[in-house]
Amino acid sequence: MSPKSTAAGKQPLSHVQLERAADVFSTLSELSRLQLLQELMPGPRTVSELVEATGMKQANVSKQLGILRSNRLVERERDGNFMHYSIADPMVVHLCEVVCESLRRQAVREAGKYV
Amino acid sequence: MSPKSTAAGKQPLSHVQLERAADVFSTLSELSRLQLLQELMPGPRTVSELVEATGMKQANVSKQLGILRSNRLVERERDGNFMHYSIADPMVVHLCEVVCESLRRQAVREAGKYV
DNA sequence: TGCGCAAATCGCCATATAGTGATATAGATA
DNA sequence: TATCTATATCACTATATGGCGATTTGCGCA
Incomplete structure (x- = not known):
């Protein structure tokens, strides 16, 4: 049988994996960097x-x-004097989507409180 | 027609949304907090x-x-003197999954370089 | 070789925050 | 009330880093 698809059924992450995850989140934790990524999305x-x-x-x-x-x-x-930057990891897009979904759910829940 | 499901097809996030996303990522950017969340997952x-x-x-x-x-x-x-903490937002689990998938893909790609 | 432009790097300051020991708070119990 | 336990908060230090002006580097071109 395959493991359940819930948090409880997952293997815990190794320390190294957690460290790397912290690095990724840390990289995304700054508004200026999120702005840059957003400009790179198109x-x-x-x-x-x-x-x-x-x-x-x-x-x-x-x-x-x-x-x-x-x-x-x-x-x-590089292109002559110019440097063209682009998103290298589609994870970035997915992460932002997941966060936004949650924010939307929260907004709906908040609104519901006052109906 | 519904918008394409690519980054290019998405609406950009508002400044406020980006700020909130930065807050979430910032909260997850510390190893100690990821460790705590991991302990709470079961x-x-x-x-x-x-x-x-x-x-x-x-x-x-x-x-x-x-x-x-x-x-x-x-x-x-609260339960008497004790405080029971639990994960309030399943987003946390999803975010960690997305990061881990990417790490795995990277690992595979790295390994491939030296075959 | 020298000039001009795009991008990267340097040195610096100001701020934010993780972690700590000490202390305060709140509930249980007698 | 007095006291014990679990948790939260306080005051502090050490460190990391975002942002800045100044400078350097790398490339194209005359």
């Missing part, structure tokens, strides 16, 4: 396009992209 | 059980549970 963007789109300073955009990249959430490709 | 636990299971100091367990609770990821119920 497709690749250069650093200057991201600066323009987010209003962040160039130094900061580069820094946050570096953090996203060292955590393998984005990748880049 | 079912409710008291603070002292969590202290015992994780090896963390009692003050720190209470503190981190407080953070999890203020972000609505866990809830608690």
